[in-house]
Amino acid sequence: MMVTLSLIGIGSGDPRQLTQQAIDAIGELDIALVLDKGSDSSELRLLREELLRRFGRSSLRVVRLPDPPRAASGEYLARVAAWHEQRAERWEEVLREQLSPQQTAGILVWGDPAFYDSTIRIAQTIQQRGVVPLEVKVIPGISSIQLLAAGHQIALNQLNGTIHITTGRRLRDEGLPEGVDEAVVMLDGQCSFLQLATPDSEIFWGACLGSADEQLIHGRVAEVGERIREVRDKLRERKGWVMDIYLLRQKAQS
Amino acid sequence: MMVTLSLIGIGSGDPRQLTQQAIDAIGELDIALVLDKGSDSSELRLLREELLRRFGRSSLRVVRLPDPPRAASGEYLARVAAWHEQRAERWEEVLREQLSPQQTAGILVWGDPAFYDSTIRIAQTIQQRGVVPLEVKVIPGISSIQLLAAGHQIALNQLNGTIHITTGRRLRDEGLPEGVDEAVVMLDGQCSFLQLATPDSEIFWGACLGSADEQLIHGRVAEVGERIREVRDKLRERKGWVMDIYLLRQKAQS
Numbered sequence: 001m002m003v004t005l006s007l008i009g010i011g012s013g014d015p016r017q018l019t020q021q022a023i024d025a026i027g028e029l030d031i032a033l034v035l036d037k038g039s040d041s042s043e044l045r046l047l048r049e050e051l052l053r054r055f056g057r058s059s060l061r062v063v064r065l066p067d068p069p070r071a072a073s074g075e076y077l078a079r080v081a082a083w084h085e086q087r088a089e090r091w092e093e094v095l096r097e098q099l100s101p102q103q104t105a106g107i108l109v110w111g112d113p114a115f116y117d118s119t120i121r122i123a124q125t126i127q128q129r130g131v132v133p134l135e136v137k138v139i140p141g142i143s144s145i146q147l148l149a150a151g152h153q154i155a156l157n158q159l160n161g162t163i164h165i166t167t168g169r170r171l172r173d174e175g176l177p178e179g180v181d182e183a184v185v186m187l188d189g190q191c192s193f194l195q196l197a198t199p200d201s202e203i204f205w206g207a208c209l210g211s212a213d214e215q216l217i218h219g220r221v222a223e224v225g226e227r228i229r230e231v232r233d234k235l236r237e238r239k240g241w242v243m244d245i246y247l248l249r250q251k252a253q254s
Numbered sequence: 255m256m257v258t259l260s261l262i263g264i265g266s267g268d269p270r271q272l273t274q275q276a277i278d279a280i281g282e283l284d285i286a287l288v289l290d291k292g293s294d295s296s297e298l299r300l301l302r303e304e305l306l307r308r309f310g311r312s313s314l315r316v317v318r319l320p321d322p323p324r325a326a327s328g329e330y331l332a333r334v335a336a337w338h339e340q341r342a343e344r345w346e347e348v349l350r351e352q353l354s355p356q357q358t359a360g361i362l363v364w365g366d367p368a369f370y371d372s373t374i375r376i377a378q379t380i381q382q383r384g385v386v387p388l389e390v391k392v393i394p395g396i397s398s399i400q401l402l403a404a405g406h407q408i409a410l411n412q413l414n415g416t417i418h419i420t421t422g423r424r425l426r427d428e429g430l431p432e433g434v435d436e437a438v439v440m441l442d443g444q445c446s447f448l449q450l451a452t453p454d455s456e457i458f459w460g461a462c463l464g465s466a467d468e469q470l471i472h473g474r475v476a477e478v479g480e481r482i483r484e485v486r487d488k489l490r491e492r493k494g495w496v497m498d499i500y501l502l503r504q505k506a507q508s
Contacts (some may be wrong), residue, residue, distance in 0.1 A: 009400075016278065019396060026384075077413055093352040114403030114410045117418070121409060127315030136402040142273060146263075146394035153392050155375060156368045159331055163369070163419035170414060177431035 001101035002133045005091075005126075007119045009112040009141020009178055012210025013047035013098070015054060017142050025139050026055040029106040031098055033091060037067045043239065048108050063094055084118055088125035095132045111143040114188050116167065119123075144245045147209035151216045154204060156184065157245065167190045182249040191229050193248050197221035200251060207235055207244035256387045259345075259380075261373045263366040263395020266464025267301035269308060271396050279393050280309040283360040285352055287345060291321045297493065302362050317348055330423075338372055349386045360443055364497075365397040370421065370440050398499045399438055401463035405470045408458060410438065412502065422446045426439035436503040445483050447502050451458035451475035454505060457482070459499035475502075 009177045011017035026032075032052050034045070042213025068086040071079045082138050099105055099167060123136045145165065149156050156163045164180045175196070176183055185192070193203055201221040205228050208214050213235060218230050230247075236242040265271035270299040280286075286306050288299070301318040306316060325333045327501045353359055367373050377390045399419065403410050410417045418434045424443025429450070430437055439446070447457055459482050462468050469487060471482050482500075489495040 011273070015277075016274040019265070020495050021268075024270065080413055112400050112403075114400055115406070116411055117409065120407060121413075124407070136407055138407050140396045140400035140404045142394045142396070143400075146366050146368055146397075149366075150392040152392045153374060153378070154368070155371065156372055158417070159375075160424060161333055162421075164418075164425060165411070165417040165419075167414065167416075168418060174433070177433045179428070179431045180434075200470065220267055 002096055002103040002135055003099045003101065003112065004135045004137060005095065005123055006104060006106040006137045006139065007113045007123060008106055008108050008139045009143075010048070010051060010108045011111060011142035011195075012144070012147060013044070013051065013110065015051060017053075018051070019139070019141070022139050022141060023055045025137070026051065026108075027055075027057060028104055029056060029060055030100075030103040031061045031063055031094070031105040032056065032063050033094060033105055033107050034062055035067050035107070036064045036169050044110075044241075051108060061098070063098065065090055065094065065138075068101065078178070080118075084122050084125055087118070088122050088129065091122060092126050092129065092132050095126070109141065111145075112141045113138055114140065114164070115143045115145060144186070144206070144243065145210050148184070148204065148206045148245050148247065151206050151209060151214065152204045152218055158182075160206055171196065176250070181251050182247065184245065184247050186245050188244070188246075191225075191232065193221055193223050193246060194229065197225065197248070198250055202249040203246050203247040204249075205244065207232060207242055208239075209245070213239065256389055257349055257353045257355065258358040258389045258391060259349065259377055259448075260358060260360040260379060260391045260393065261367045262360055262362050262393045263397075264302070264305060264362045265299070265365060265396035266398070266401060267305070267364065268464050269305060271464055272305070272309075273393070273395070274373070276294050276393050277309045277397060279360065279391070280305065280362075281311060282358055283310060283314055284354075284357040285315045285317055285348070285359040286310065287348060287359055287361050288316055289321050289361070290318045298364075298495070305362060315352070316372060317352065319344055319348065334372075338376050338379060341372070341382065342376050344385065345376060346380050346386050349380070349388065363395065364401075366395045367392055368394065369397045369399060369419070376475050398440070398460070398497065401456065402438070402460045402499050402501065405460050405463060405468065406458045406472055406501075412436075425450065430504070435505050436500050436501065438499065442497050442498070442500075445479075445486065447475055447480050447500060448483065451479060451502070452504055456503040457500050458503075459498065459500040461496055462493075463497075463499070467493065 006025050070083045164183040166183050171194050203215045203221050260279050324337045381388050418437040426446050433489050457475050459471045
């Protein structure tokens with residue numbers, strides 16, 4: 001019994017940001033798995049459910065899956081791996097019990113499944129376990145990286161330059177590699193740019209990109225850094241969550 | 255007289271890969287600028303013209319702009335800058351002569367304007383020249399980077415890892431930064447992975463992504479590198495052009 005799991009990138013969740021390929025993929029689903037993260041606000045849940053209502057079949061079943069809690073202590077990579085394994089087991093159970101052969105389940109992924117998302121890894125874990133023969137399909141979506149660049153109207157690379165994408169955790173722990181003086185930073189809950197900026201550092205920051213709450217701030221960190229922190233704090237206070245991202249250029253351009 | 259220039263990411267050119275936002279943006283255009291690069295095959299021109307026919311207004315005017323030739327000699331960055339300036343002058347002339355105030359011109363950009371594309375820079379040059387007051391809009395599109403990851407069903411980052419994107423030229427000239435052992439490589443006409451691979455290097459390669467000619471090859475460079483070169487050569491011979499991209503992991507994963 002082969003079943004299909006579609007991992008569908010949905011960008012910011014604005015229906016206008018979906019590709020026709022993503023819309024078609026939602027229309028082919030028999031079951032949609034909706035991961036119920038504790039951190040998900042009702043706003044994010046409602047956006048996904050609206051997409052499923054709008055583009056899904058009338059017979060589409062929505063299965064909510066409470067996300068296993070992450071262990072609070074232990075080595076970071078080991079904790080993440082254990083958490084992936086637990087998720088894989090829960091998804092596998094739904095695929096095994098609720099899908100008939102040839103049917104298709106799907107997961108809507110914020111942004112693009114290729115950038116800092118665990119969905120592909122979990123699907124591969126299920127494939128490797130071999131309990132449920134699984135075909136995986138990946139549909140790209142517009143990532144927050146792209147929304148950041150479009151919002152600020154910038155190319156992410158300098159002429160003949162590189163694009164380096166990292167996380168707040170990694171930036172704090174290891175800094176930027178030798179010879180790399182700018183980076184797109186994701187998943188930084190601590191405004192690390194305030195600690196790491198040089199006097200000339202330039203930042204292109206964005207939060208809630210692609211939504212009605214979108215905020216964009218650009219300037220030297222020395223001048224706009226504290227304002228970014230304030231705007232970020234207010235958004236989080238009002239909404240209960242905030243997703244932000246920034247491009248940090250350690251040498252401001254002339 | 256303020257006019258608008260929309261830079262619209264169209265992904266691989268497959269209409270199913272456009273977002274609704276991109277489709278709407280095409281529908282708002284009064285003029286579409288089609289850059290006529292010598293290297294563009296009729297296949298690429300036809301794809302763009304098909305999108306304009308399908309999603310543009312019936313009154314949409316299509317203006318073909320022959321691209322200025324790039325100087326063959328001189329320092330690389332200076333040559334590119336001069337070429338951008340020439341392009342800006344040609345676009346500006348069309349915007350000034352053929353658009354009425356409040357009208358909108360647009361350019362369809364392969365992939366996403368944020369990744370290794372000169373369109374945003376040229377639009378900013380026009381803004382800085384100040385001859386034509388210009389509002390710029392950027393609409394993200396699905397980039398080949400994302401199609402590569404989706405095709406191979408991989409996340410581009412390792413757990414807590416970075417994503418490094420570079421060009422063939424840069425990779426040959428400078429290698430990878432210290433501490434970076436994998437990179438997405440674009441614009442590599444010379445199959446540089448064959449020179450730079452270590453015995454364990456792993457490659458995820460793709461060409462003509464998102465089209466009927468799509469090719470995907472994955473494996474150790476030592477095992478699949480020559481085959482990639484052959485497939486690439488055949489595609490270029492048959493089509494007159496080839497666009498390819500790859501993720502090179504210098505330490506193969508277990």
